[in-house]
Structures are given as C-alpha cells and as structure tokens.
Amino acid sequence: MSGQIVYKKTNLKGRDFLTLLDYTPEEVNQLLDEAIQLKNATKEQPIKPILSGKSLGMIFENASTRTRVSFEVGMTQLGGHALFLSPRDLQIGRGEPVQDTAKVLSRYVDAIMIRTNSHEMVEEIAEHADVPVINALTDAFHPCQGLADLLTIKEHKPGALKLKLAYVGDGNNVAHSLLVAGAKVGMDVSVATPKGYEVDQEIFKKASEAAKETGAILTQTTDPVEAVEDADVIYTDVWASMGFEAEQSERVKAFLPYQVNEALTAHAKPDYLFLHCLPAHRGEEVTADVIDGGHSVIYDQAENRLHAQKAILTSILS
Numbered sequence: 001m002s003g004q005i006v007y008k009k010t011n012l013k014g015r016d017f018l019t020l021l022d023y024t025p026e027e028v029n030q031l032l033d034e035a036i037q038l039k040n041a042t043k044e045q046p047i048k049p050i051l052s053g054k055s056l057g058m059i060f061e062n063a064s065t066r067t068r069v070s071f072e073v074g075m076t077q078l079g080g081h082a083l084f085l086s087p088r089d090l091q092i093g094r095g096e097p098v099q100d101t102a103k104v105l106s107r108y109v110d111a112i113m114i115r116t117n118s119h120e121m122v123e124e125i126a127e128h129a130d131v132p133v134i135n136a137l138t139d140a141f142h143p144c145q146g147l148a149d150l151l152t153i154k155e156h157k158p159g160a161l162k163l164k165l166a167y168v169g170d171g172n173n174v175a176h177s178l179l180v181a182g183a184k185v186g187m188d189v190s191v192a193t194p195k196g197y198e199v200d201q202e203i204f205k206k207a208s209e210a211a212k213e214t215g216a217i218l219t220q221t222t223d224p225v226e227a228v229e230d231a232d233v234i235y236t237d238v239w240a241s242m243g244f245e246a247e248q249s250e251r252v253k254a255f256l257p258y259q260v261n262e263a264l265t266a267h268a269k270p271d272y273l274f275l276h277c278l279p280a281h282r283g284e285e286v287t288a289d290v291i292d293g294g295h296s297v298i299y300d301q302a303e304n305r306l307h308a309q310k311a312i313l314t315s316i317l318s
Helices: 025-044 066-077 098-108 119-128 143-156 173-185 201-214 224-228 245-258 298-317
Strands: 055-060 081-085 111-115 133-137 164-168 188-192 218-221 233-236 273-276
Touching: 025 143, 025 173, 025 298, 055 066, 055 098, 066 081, 066 133, 066 298, 098 111, 098 119, 111 119, 111 298, 119 133, 133 143, 133 298, 143 173, 143 273, 143 298, 164 173, 164 224, 173 188, 173 201, 173 218, 188 224, 201 218, 218 224, 273 298
Parallel strands: 055 081, 055 111, 111 133, 164 188, 164 233, 188 218, 233 273
Antiparallel strands: none
C-alpha cells in the first residue's frame, strides 16, 4: 500500500516467548533489529497493518501501567486488537483449571499474553494452549523488559553489545532476565545483592551455560562497588518487588548500602547509562539526582517496551 513501510521480519511464527533462554543469540539480535525497524517506521510513516484481524488475549493477575498500555498500543499500531482480561473477567479466578482456560482462549484469540506471579502457571498455559504464549512478567523472568533493555542500550551505545552492565539490588525476575539477555548478546553482567537476596542459582547456572556461546562474563557479588567498577550501564529495581511489600521495612535495612547514588556511580565509566524498569522509589533504591540526571535513559527504556514487544508480536504471529 502506498505510503506504508514494509520491513524485513524475523520468522518465529508460532513460538512461545517465555524466557530468552529459549532463543538463540542470532534470534535475539534479529528481534532487536526488527524492533529498531518498527520504531523508526512508526515515527516516520504508517506501518503496514501486519496483524490485521489478529487478537491478543491479555491476562493480568497484577497491576500494570507499562505492560498493558504498550501491548494494547502495539497491537493497535500493527492493525490488530488486544483484549484486557483480569481475574474478575476469567473463570480461572473462580477455580477453572488452567488447561481449560488455555484451550478455550486458543479458540478465540491468536496469542495469549500473561502477567502473573507464578512462572509455573505460564508454563502450564503454554503447554496446553494452541496459540503462542507471551510471558509479560512472572516471579522468575521478565523477558519483554530484558529485550527492551537491550534495545535501549543498543540505541545509546551503538555497535556491538560487548559492554559491562552492573545490576545492583534485589536478585529478582529483572535480574534474572538481564543475566540471560547479557548471555545471549555477549554483554558482561555483574549482579550485586545483599546476602540472602541473591539471584536464583539454577537460573544463574543456565544463563552461564548460555554465556559460553557468546563469551559474556556473568558474576555475582555482595559488593556494589565491585559490580559497578568500570560499568557501561548501571541498573536497579525496587527493593520490594510485587508480592514482597510486607517485607518493605526489613528490606530497606538490608538494601540501604545498595542504593544507587553519586558515590556509587563514580566507580562506573564517565559515560555510563542508568536504567530502571520502573516504577521507581526515589530516595530508596536510587537517588533523584541519578534517576533524573543526565545519565538516565529511563523514559527511552520505557518507550522501548512498545517497540520490543511489537517485534515479538510480529515475529510469532505473522
């Protein structure tokens, strides 16, 4: 159609997107290239309605700002339709077996996106669904965020992703996905957590195995200065992730030495980037002068959720 951009698409049709561990380094890089093409196309002129007539069922067990809006807008920009489904809207919230929900939704929609606490639940839905399933966040992984993070770094640090990323804070789902993302693109990742809040060691082992293919170096420490030393990117997240709010006061005591502030960032490279997946608590995990300062690219990072997810959607649905 005249006036519309057509671009080279990554062919992953029918694949689930549960964790980047399931994708090769080549496939991850192809998704990043496609996300850049889609982002540029969106800003220049209309994109061909690649997903015209396609529907995405979005199951949310947790509150969301970026995930819901970015997936809905992404489907709209691609010519498709997104349907928001809360536990109140689904029989799964009243005890219907996951298998039945997966099978029934597969008869209505072309893909299922789910944001839930349980990674096992996402795997169960994927096992029984007859359409692709996208993990939009679980207790173990946040792969859509990881892909958007890589996209942001790639934009601001052009060239190969042979960089060092330091993650400081809780060894949570975001930390897990950063380890895997780094392993897939050859980026060193150093994670600093308080004792007792380390990343899941089985996930670290799997990421380390994946890193052998690209030469990425993955490390763990309890020393934030050691992690940040000569880092190209500094990343943090809230100290009490969703589901752990009751531990807030206890966690504040444990994590206070891990606050990302000017004293800590002084150990990074002078042109370091600061990333945060948001929402952020200024004055806790990061000081306002860092998150609102010249090194911060958090809003580019948030926008890139939209473009990274559009790359995922087009790749698995068309």
